[in-house]
Amino acid sequence: MKLLWEMFFTFFKIGLFSIGGGYAIIPMIHEQVVLTYHWLSAQEFTDIITISQMTPGPLAINTSTFVGMRVGGIAGALCATAGCICMGVVISCGLYRMFSRFSGSAYFAEILKGLKASSLGLIASAAVIILCLAFFGGAAASTGSLELRAVLIFLVTLVISRKFKLNPVLLMILAGVLGAVLY
Amino acid sequence: MKSKKDLAWMFCINLFISAFTFGGGYVVIPMIRKYYVEKKRYFDEEELMKIAAIAQSSPGAIAVNMSALSGYRVAGRAGLAVGCVAAVLPPLIILAAVSAVYALIRDNAVVNAVLKGMEAGVAALIVEVIYDMYVMVFREKQWFFSLMAPAVFVLNYVFKINVALLIAGSVFICILKAGLARRKERRTS
Numbered sequence: 001m002k003l004l005w006e007m008f009f010t011f012f013k014i015g016l017f018s019i020g021g022g023y024a025i026i027p028m029i030h031e032q033v034v035l036t037y038h039w040l041s042a043q044e045f046t047d048i049i050t051i052s053q054m055t056p057g058p059l060a061i062n063t064s065t066f067v068g069m070r071v072g073g074i075a076g077a078l079c080a081t082a083g084c085i086c087m088g089v090v091i092s093c094g095l096y097r098m099f100s101r102f103s104g105s106a107y108f109a110e111i112l113k114g115l116k117a118s119s120l121g122l123i124a125s126a127a128v129i130i131l132c133l134a135f136f137g138g139a140a141a142s143t144g145s146l147e148l149r150a151v152l153i154f155l156v157t158l159v160i161s162r163k164f165k166l167n168p169v170l171l172m173i174l175a176g177v178l179g180a181v182l183y
Numbered sequence: 184m185k186s187k188k189d190l191a192w193m194f195c196i197n198l199f200i201s202a203f204t205f206g207g208g209y210v211v212i213p214m215i216r217k218y219y220v221e222k223k224r225y226f227d228e229e230e231l232m233k234i235a236a237i238a239q240s241s242p243g244a245i246a247v248n249m250s251a252l253s254g255y256r257v258a259g260r261a262g263l264a265v266g267c268v269a270a271v272l273p274p275l276i277i278l279a280a281v282s283a284v285y286a287l288i289r290d291n292a293v294v295n296a297v298l299k300g301m302e303a304g305v306a307a308l309i310v311e312v313i314y315d316m317y318v319m320v321f322r323e324k325q326w327f328f329s330l331m332a333p334a335v336f337v338l339n340y341v342f343k344i345n346v347a348l349l350i351a352g353s354v355f356i357c358i359l360k361a362g363l364a365r366r367k368e369r370r371t372s
Contacts, residue, residue, distance in 0.1 A: 054294065061244055061275070092238050093251065095241060114331060116235075117331035125335075171307075
């Protein structure tokens with residue numbers, strides 16, 4: 001019981017401090033899960049990041065499930081995951097209600113416009129990171145390391161998406177099949 | 184309040200979306216757009232941007248926040264719960280299964296090839312959404328916000344400035360901007 005509570009609380013903290021999502025929280029998860037509580041070894045932690053890259057779902061959720069399963073079985077996985085998501089959902093719901101209630105206020109309208117613009121910038125930043133990973137395989141950007149196959153898949157997906165408005169899930173499957181064929 | 188049928192639909196669609204969010208939570212935005220905005224017309228593009236901005240400005244996984252919020256927008260608290268659970272279940276199940284057979288798939292060439300393909304596909308989907316959203320921001324013809332998006336991009340990507348700091352900064356600047364506008368209004372009236 002104490003262990004479940006500890007896991008819930010640890011992932012509660014991780015969830016609370018992971019603004020912007022993605023890979024910015026890796027150091028914090030590492031510190032808590034590997035260094036403080038010894039729930040995972042350093043090697044297992046590296047593995048979990050690789051697993052996260054090859055499975056759908058947010059990194060924090062994947063890590064919490066993995067750690068929870070290891071340490072406390074299914075109950076552990078549920079506690080850790082619940083801890084991880086609860087603050088994010090509560091806060092985003094609170095913010096949403098606040099912005100809806102005060103939609104007439106000039107201040108809130110301006111803040112919302114600003115958040116829209118800046119989140120767009122942040123999404124663009126994430127997109128460039130993913131693009132570089134896909135096009136250059138994580139190596140420094142240069143013409144030598146450019147993966148033409150990735151560029152081809154990127155262009156095909158983009159054109160089909162814009163022209164035919166195809167379902168994003170189908171597009172993902174298509175991109176995966178193209179990858180299997182080309183690589 | 185929406186019917187049970189809507190809730191069941193949202194549950195299934197969120198399961199489906201969550202099972203395909205390879206490459207980070209941002210893919211959820213085009214997916215929510217496809218199903219909630221284009222197919223069901225639960226809300227419009229403007230609302231989608233609002234939900235995306237709030238999901239991103241809150242702590243936690245963007246994908247989960249996004250499904251929870253769009254569920255909330257459509258069906259209140261029941262929708263919130265449905266969105267949450269459906270977003271979390273697929274990674275939970277998949278990860279439990281994958282961690283059992285991890286050693287087998289880690290070095291599998293086909294799995295890796297499929298993943299590489301999907302990586303490029305994800306990039307394409309996100310680029311498309313960014314383009315459409317930026318067109319919407321740009322159409323409002325307010326240079327301040329049209330410039331803000333690229334500025335935040337540069338600060339985050341080039342100068343590696345922390346996301347939380349950038350969000351706090353943009354809130355602060357907007358409050359300042361609204362305050363100045365109000366002062367100006369008072370002075371002229």
